[in-house]
Amino acid sequence: MASSLRRHPHSLPSSSAAAAHLLRRFSALPDVDHPPPTSTPTTPRSSPILDLQLAIRGESDPTRIHSLVAAALSSPSTYPRLHTSRPLFSLAASRLARLRRPDLAASILHSLLAAAPGGNPSPGLLARAISLFPSPDDALRAFSDSPPSARSDLSLSALLSSLLRAGRVDEVKATLDSAEGSLGVAPGRASHNVLLHALVRNSEIDAARELLDEMASKRVKHRPAPDIVSYNTVLAGYSSKGDGEGFEKLLKEINDRKLEPNVVTYNCRIQWFAKKGETFKGEELLDVMESKDVAPNYLTYNALVQGYCKEGNVGLAMRVFKRMKVMKRREGRSALGVSAHSQTYVVLFRSLVEKEKLDDALWICKSCFAMKVAPTFEAVKGLVEGLVKGGKSVEAKDVVAKMNLLVKGDAKVAWEKVVGELSLEGAASSNP
Secondary structure, eight states: OTTTTTTOOOSSOHHHHHHHHHHHHHHTSOOOOOOOOSSOOOOOOOOHHHHHHHHHHTOOOHHHHHHHHHHHHTOTTTSTTGGGOHHHHHHHHHHHHHTTOHHHHHHHHHHHHHTSGGGOOOHHHHHHHHHHOSSHHHHHHHHHHSOGGGOOHHHHHHHHHHHHHTTOHHHHHHHHHHIIIIISOOOOHHHHHHHHHHHHHTTOHHHHHHHHHHHHHTOSTTOOOOOHHHHHHHHHHHHHHTOHHHHHHHHHHHHHTTOOOOHHHHHHHHHHHHHTTOHHHHHHHHHHHHHTTOOOOHHHHHHHHHHHHHHTOHHHHHHHHHHHHHOOOSTTSOSSOOOOOHHHHHHHHHHHHHTTOHHHHHHHHHHHHHTTOOOOHHHHHHHHHHHHHTTOHHHHHHHHHHHHHHOOTTHHHHHHHHHHTOOOTTTTOSOO
C-alpha cells in the first residue's frame, strides 16, 4: 500500500529530511581554516538524555529499562524537556515490546503523558505517545483519558493507525464514524487517509475509490479535500489489484487536479511498469524525477532492479544498481548514495549467477556478507562452482568460509549439506 511505502509512507523519511536540512544549513557556512588549539580543549559534557538512551539500548532487563525511564520522568531538573524526546521513548517502547513486556511500555507512555507540563499533554505529544503504544486498546484509553484540548485530527489518525496495525479494520471505520460524537474530534484529512489505507489493505478498493470521490467532490460536507497522499494510497491499491483502467484514470485525475506527484507517486508508476514487464519505462521516470526535483529513494531503485531481474535483463539491473550506489543528492541534499534493501541484493545476486556474470555476482555476494545477509544457498553454490571452473579457487574458498561464519542455527545443517556437494578441496571446513 502507498502508506506502507511510507514505513518505510508517503514521502521521504523524516530523518532524511532533517539530515538534508542540516546539510543545507552547513553548506552555507564559509570555509575557514581553523588554527590548531593553543590549549587542551575541555571535554564537552554529554547529554543526560543521550546517556539515558545509551543505557536503555544496552539494558536487557525490562524492569530496569522501566525504572530508568520512570526515574528520569520524575527528575525534570536533570532531564529538562524529556517529554519532547521522541527517539528515547520510541527506543524504550520498542525495546520493552521486543522483551515481551508491552505492559511496561504502556506504563512508560502513560507516565509520559501524565508528566507533561501542567499535566496537560500538547496535541503533538499525545499523537506521538499514541503512535508508540504497543496495544490499540492502551492507545484508545490514553486518547479517551486525555483532555479535550489535547485531542486533534493528528492524534486521532495515530489511534486509527494503531487499530490498523492490529488488523482491526472494522474498528477503524467505526471509530472514525463516531469520533466527533464520542471522542470530540472531527476527523480531518490525516484520519481519512488512514481510512483509505485500511480500505485498500482490506481489498475494498471500490469503497476506497468512493471515499476518495466524496473527498474530492465535496458532496459530503464532513469529508476533507484529498491530497497527494490520498491519491497515492488508492493508486497503490489499483496497482496491487492489477486494475490498469483504474490506475491510469487516477493518474489522469492527479494531473487534472494539478496535484504535485511525490516520490511515492513515481514509485507506484515504476512498480506498475515493472509489473507489466516494461521496466525500461520505469527507468525513464528517474530522469523525470530529476527534472521535477523529486529525489528517488531505495524503493525506487529496488523496483527497477527487481523488475529488470524478473525480465532477465541483469545487465540493465546491474546498471541501475551501480547508478543507485553512486547517486548523489543534488547540491545541499546529501553526500550519501541511496541504500538498497537486502532483498534487492539477494535477487540481483541470484540473477547474476544464473546468467554467469560471476565478477558482478562475487561483488554483490561480498556486499551481502558485509551486511551479514546470507544469499540463497543454491545461488552461492552456483557462484562457487563457477569460480572454481574459471580457475578462481581462492575466491571460491573465501566465499565458502564467509558463509560458514554467517550461517547459524538450523540453517547450518542445510548449508553443510550444500558444502558437501561442492567439488572444492578443503571448502567443507567450518574454519576459514
